[in-house]
Amino acid sequence: MAIHTNADSKLFISPTSVNVDTINAMNDASAVAFFEGINDWVEVEELEDLGELGDTSEAITFTALNNARVRKLKGPRDAGTQTIVVGRDPLDDGQEAFIAAERTKFDFPIKIELADARTAGHSNSVLYYAGMVQGAPTNLGNVSNVVRRTFTVGINTAIFEVSSEELAAPTNTLEPSIAGVLDEGEVLTAIDGVWTGSPTFTYQWKADGANIPGATAKTYTIQAGDVGKSISVAVTGTNSAGAATAESAPTAEVPA
Template identity: 45%
Template sequence: MTVTTTSGTKIYIGPAVTAAAADTTAEFAALTYVEVGEVQNLGEFGDESSSVSFASIGDARTRKLKGARDAGTLALTVGRDPLDVGQIALKAAEKTKFEYAIKVVAADAPSAGHTNSIFYFRALVMSGRNNFGANDSVTTAVFNLGINSEVYEVPSAVTP
């Protein structure tokens, strides 16, 4: 069985990058990353095409076409830790206008002889909001990562 849980998946933030500096898996892999700690929910990410429609007069049918692709906004929820270096890096990145390299390492190796899948992308840290909630709630923070690149996947593979 190759289906797995999210448990053990990790997310990292790297340096500010440009498209020219990080647009291949090799370029992303060469960067230095800091793990974001106390992650509760990684949210979702991945391409979705916008819908472009055209109404034809001749047969009164609407035609649908695929338009621009959007990898989405990842809503990263963490247990707020003011000393976590990854969370500190996300807070600092939110204050800039730059894209940052992001790495997600899935805990999906199907056996001990395989690697985990890795996803790389460039994103703007759009927000970093604290949620103090109610009595007996864990204080969390949500960082919205606006993905501005293709999501590059290095799939699980047999270890050499």
């Protein structure tokens, strides 16, 4: 597939604000690594229209008297103000994250995954950028209208694109970790780490290095039998080219 439609594209926002001056000082590779290191992306559901985005340069003109010819130069670059339309869903975490961002004066990371993989053995292209959510009005319309919400994003960085490429088996570049309180009855959450190859993840929780039967979700509730043992989690990343497993460092012993 050389060209593609926008069907199956996905939109994500991180609820953690960023400093766009820091991002704008990075080269492209460093900026992509920064965005790929974000681990709290929230998908926006009921997406209808992603609008337009990308750099254009301000036109600066000069006309010399000797030839009366208008010459055009390139001025500051502007990545645009994106208009995103969704079907209003008050229970969608992604839409709520956009609404929360609009109530601040800060910039937030945004990610678009395009459905442009040439084959099942290729990745989708991904666009990364950061901007300020400047509006979130609701379009109520008439009796036959689907209620929509429009988010406007003033983009304040370049658009950093990771183009579709042939997939290789995943590799882990930053090992998984565990978040949560280490105590009986508390819930631990696996943090996937950073991976290449756009994998999907499965999990296996361990106590003192031994698999805990049935503990294969992203979260794990500490049991009485875990007291005195250290907890770790093995994360397996899988894509169409293969799979790889990386394990978190073990926690301290679960206290009595």
